[in-house]
Amino acid sequence: MHELSYATSMLNTILETVKNHDFKNVKRVSKINLEIGELTFINVEQLKFAFEVISKSTICEGAEIEVKFIKPYVICGNCGYKGELDVIDDLLISCPKCGSPSSLKIEGGREFNIKNITVEFEDE
Known part of the structure; x- marks a missing residue:
């Protein structure tokens, strides 16, 4: 806990x-x-x-x-998206713009x- x-x-x-x-x-x-x-x-x-x-x-x-x-703040190394991310219950996180899961840098959240x-x- x-x-x-x-x-x-x-x-x-x-x-x-x-x-x-x-x-x-x-x-x-x-x-x-x-x-x-x-x-x-x-x-x-x-x-x-x-x-x-x-x-x-x-x-x-x-x-x-x-x-x-x-909310989490992310930067996508693939498309350059910078912004908030809606967290879903599962832990699979991907870029809200391009869908890339592997190039996100989490800056906040x-x-x-x-x-x-x-x-x-x-x-x-």
Whole structure:
């Protein structure tokens, strides 16, 4: 279950960011916005569940997770096509313009980015 490793990485990154920026009086992280490439094939429900389990007793406990999916971006060495690729359930990927399966260079679609987080602070 690679969703657990993504969830762990996400939690560690957020906790380190809050610590390294020396934010004072952080009450909780209430929202996490992610960008996930479609080629990661991450099951978002499993990711959310894994994050919910590992974030207990941290400032991220109960955080809402929103996901924006990023389509793969390819360049075809055969016809020169540059653009997005619609991912189909099978793993056979070919150029949307010329159909060539062997000359595609994948430039995007494997991302896993924390775009931003919403942090709530304690009242002083």
